[in-house]
Amino acid sequence: MIKHFLNLEWKQYFRSSYWQKNLALNILLVFLALYFIVIFLALGFGLLPILKKVYPEQDPFVVVNGFMFFWIIVDLMMRFFLQKLPVMSVKPLLTLPIKRSTVVHFVLGKSAFSFFNFLPLFAIIPFSIMLIADGKDSSMVLTWMFTLISVVLIINFLNFIIEAFSAETELSFLPLIAVVGTLYALDAFSIVSMSSLIGDAFIGIANNPILILAPLAILLFCYGFNFKILKGKLFLDASLKSKVTEVKVADLAWTKRFGDIAPFMQLDLKLIWRNKRTKSSVFIMVIGLLYGLFFYPQEIYRDLVWIYPFIGIFVTGIFLINFGQFIPAWDSSYYKMLMSQNIKYEQYLRSKFILMVLSVALMFILSIPYVYFGWKILLAHFAAAIYNIGVNSHVMLYGGSFNRKKIDLNQRAAFNYQGTGAVQWIIGLPLMILPMLIFALANWLVGFEAGIAILIVAGVVGIVLHKKLMKQITQRYLNAKYKMIDAFSQDN
Amino acid sequence: MIYTKELTKSYNGNTVLNIEELTIPKGQSFGLVGNNGAGKTTYFSLLLDLIKPSTGRITNNEIVVDESEDWKPFTSAFIDESFLIGYLTPEEYFYFIGDLRGQNKADVDALTSQFEDFFNGEIIGKKKYLRDLSKGNQKKAGIVAALIGNPEVIVLDEPFANLDPTTQIRLKQILKDLAEKQGVTILISSHDLMHVTDVCERIVVLEKGDVVKDLKTSPATLKELEVHFAGRLETVEEEE
Numbered sequence: 213m214i215k216h217f218l219n220l221e222w223k224q225y226f227r228s229s230y231w232q233k234n235l236a237l238n239i240l241l242v243f244l245a246l247y248f249i250v251i252f253l254a255l256g257f258g259l260l261p262i263l264k265k266v267y268p269e270q271d272p273f274v275v276v277n278g279f280m281f282f283w284i285i286v287d288l289m290m291r292f293f294l295q296k297l298p299v300m301s302v303k304p305l306l307t308l309p310i311k312r313s314t315v316v317h318f319v320l321g322k323s324a325f326s327f328f329n330f331l332p333l334f335a336i337i338p339f340s341i342m343l344i345a346d347g348k349d350s351s352m353v354l355t356w357m358f359t360l361i362s363v364v365l366i367i368n369f370l371n372f373i374i375e376a377f378s379a380e381t382e383l384s385f386l387p388l389i390a391v392v393g394t395l396y397a398l399d400a401f402s403i404v405s406m407s408s409l410i411g412d413a414f415i416g417i418a419n420n421p422i423l424i425l426a427p428l429a430i431l432l433f434c435y436g437f438n439f440k441i442l443k444g445k446l447f448l449d450a451s452l453k454s455k456v457t458e459v460k461v462a463d464l465a466w467t468k469r470f471g472d473i474a475p476f477m478q479l480d481l482k483l484i485w486r487n488k489r490t491k492s493s494v495f496i497m498v499i500g501l502l503y504g505l506f507f508y509p510q511e512i513y514r515d516l517v518w519i520y521p522f523i524g525i526f527v528t529g530i531f532l533i534n535f536g537q538f539i540p541a542w543d544s545s546y547y548k549m550l551m552s553q554n555i556k557y558e559q560y561l562r563s564k565f566i567l568m569v570l571s572v573a574l575m576f577i578l579s580i581p582y583v584y585f586g587w588k589i590l591l592a593h594f595a596a597a598i599y600n601i602g603v604n605s606h607v608m609l610y611g612g613s614f615n616r617k618k619i620d621l622n623q624r625a626a627f628n629y630q631g632t633g634a635v636q637w638i639i640g641l642p643l644m645i646l647p648m649l650i651f652a653l654a655n656w657l658v659g660f661e662a663g664i665a666i667l668i669v670a671g672v673v674g675i676v677l678h679k680k681l682m683k684q685i686t687q688r689y690l691n692a693k694y695k696m697i698d699a700f701s702q703d704n
Numbered sequence: 705m706i707y708t709k710e711l712t713k714s715y716n717g718n719t720v721l722n723i724e725e726l727t728i729p730k731g732q733s734f735g736l737v738g739n740n741g742a743g744k745t746t747y748f749s750l751l752l753d754l755i756k757p758s759t760g761r762i763t764n765n766e767i768v769v770d771e772s773e774d775w776k777p778f779t780s781a782f783i784d785e786s787f788l789i790g791y792l793t794p795e796e797y798f799y800f801i802g803d804l805r806g807q808n809k810a811d812v813d814a815l816t817s818q819f820e821d822f823f824n825g826e827i828i829g830k831k832k833y834l835r836d837l838s839k840g841n842q843k844k845a846g847i848v849a850a851l852i853g854n855p856e857v858i859v860l861d862e863p864f865a866n867l868d869p870t871t872q873i874r875l876k877q878i879l880k881d882l883a884e885k886q887g888v889t890i891l892i893s894s895h896d897l898m899h900v901t902d903v904c905e906r907i908v909v910l911e912k913g914d915v916v917k918d919l920k921t922s923p924a925t926l927k928e929l930e931v932h933f934a935g936r937l938e939t940v941e942e943e944e
Binding site: 475487549552554 | 805
């Protein structure tokens with residue numbers, strides 16, 4: 213049975229139109245993976261000497277265990293945003309003589325082979341070897357190593373449990389933030405010293421190999437819990453047939469002032485509000501808005517002026533990046549209809565453009581309180597907003613004409629909670645890094661004001677050329693019309 | 705109205721449609737029948753410029769469909785559920801299509817109110833999204849949406865499939881009225897020979913992309929079609 217599943221997976225992956233047309237992206241992903249592997253390897257081999265140097269009077273083994281708590285929290289956060297439960301189309305399998313539990317075991321088992329689980333090994337194993345070479349008792353280090361591996365898997369399955377709960381709620385980040393926030397708060401306000409507690413637990417297990425049964429029990433529990441959740445979802449009426457929801461009708465008459473693009477704006481707003489997947493990009497705006505708080509309160513970052521535009525682009529452009537990169541795939545399920553209707557492509561695209569511009573303006577206004585950390589930040593955010601409107605929005609629309617992956621809004625793939633993965637964030641990077649580089653260069657050569665001026669000028673040029681750029685972009689879409697219709701009518 | 709000349713469509717050298725010449729005059733109700741893979745949907749997709757012809761062209765009211773978009777205002781279609789927008793209610797969908805076709809809400813309401821019988825109380829005012837409707841009800845909404853904005857050409861692919869018997873009969877009446885009283889050119893495809901002979905004045909049989917029969921509907925047509933398709937079946941059985 214497993215053999216058949218693996219065969220299906222293989223075919224699904226290599227026969228998807230997405231894979232074949234996004235070879236470059238796949239190569240980039242591979243490079244990124246290699247990069248992280250090298251970093252982790254370096255960490256694994258280098259950690260012991262570094263620790264000895266930084267904390268000469270402490271046992272490095274104890275120090276490392278003291279950091280375990282933070283690693284668990286960060287890993288959980290990263291996975292929530294980047295890792296998703298492997299998707300498998302189960303509908304065709306349900307009527308075949310396959311046990312439901314086999315399907316679930318396969319999906320869960322496959323998730324254990326995720327890159328996220330292998331990556332820590334590249335640090336854990338070399339570090340363990342270094343410890344043994346350093347004269348630690350090898351049986352103790354081995355026990356510790358296996359404990360870590362089981363913790364990696366616990367995080368893996370815990371993440372899916374959190375994702376399962378977040379899929380239920382409207383505010384999809386709430387469960388994660390609740391879990392991580394509580395743990396962190398307990399530690400930070402020294403109510404329960406989580407970091408030393410967890411550290412002690414690791415050391416305790418390392419000294420008493422029999423205690424490794426505890427993490428294994430937790431692992432089994434997490435697996436079992438996932439199994440229960442997923443098995444419950446493996447019925448057509450539970451997850452494939454969506455719940456019938458009462459329609460909430462909002463008055464969108466205000467869009468009329470945008471003239472001929474009003475019907476499209478109304479459609480886009482309904483698209484965003486009535487589909488889970490698009491709705492999450494609205495909630496991501498909240499995260500984006502708070503993103504600056506990770507940096508600005510800290511003196512170290514406040515001195516790094518060149519990082520301001522990066523954060524500015526992120527804060528004001530998070531919706532643009534999130535929503536924009538799936539234009540026009542959001543409309544893929546009815547793209548054929550749009551193409552046979554009496555519409556002007558330019559109006560259709562302009563509606564998306566206006567939506568992105570509005571979001572940038574809104575985010576800029578909401579981010580004004582950052583002025584508390586200095587007027588330079590406000591200025592940088594303003595420049596970034598102009599740049600987003602003038603440059604990034606057009607880049608997004610242009611890039612959309614290369615979009616060939618269908619997004620199925622109606623029917624969610626059975627186990628797909630978030631529908632977004634690492635790829636989505638990578639695409640956004642150049643949009644943020646390029647203006648940062650431009651700014652950093654001008655800032656270094658001339659000064660802060662010059663850097664800001666260049667970003668604003670670039671944005672204004674984009675705005676001035678808007679009509680012309682839109683014409684070019686529209687032409688691109690027209691040229692790619694048949695290819696897009698074809699790709700959007702394929703599943704996967 | 706619709707003139708097809710030397711039209712072929714092939715994928716990797718494999719010809720799936722090959723029509724030498726086909727003229728559909730204005731106001732004709734035109735039926736396309738054929739087994740699976742005969743090229744019915746391919747022809748409609750070419751007519752709506754959703755795929756590019758390999759050679760030849762289709763002109764719709766003197767407009768070459770893959771060169772200009774000016775045929776769109778007077779042409780409407782419902783091919784399959786992918787023509788629906790799942791997260792809208794049927795009313796919102798009608799208004800959206802109406803907006804695109806220059807009809808205000810009152811116009812759309814006036815039109816859809818004529819189809820109360822056809823909807824059987826299951827479409828309008830139900831506060832349900834299109835994605836939550838049954839296949840049959842989705843089809844009803846899609847077909848009526850294709851009638852918005854007084855189109856001169858209406859293309860419906862398999863309009864009778866998935867509909868209940870009552871609705872099938874009502875749909876036949878609607879289509880007949882459109883062609884006879886309002887001079888609308890209607891193109892439908894169907895696997896149901898009885899329905900298609902009931903509705904269409906003219907029936908063209910496609911087989912592996914070629915036009916093999918072009919019949920003006922008469923009382924004998926249904927028999928002729930049945931013999932044609934059954935005959936094919938027998939020869940296939942003999943070969944096996």
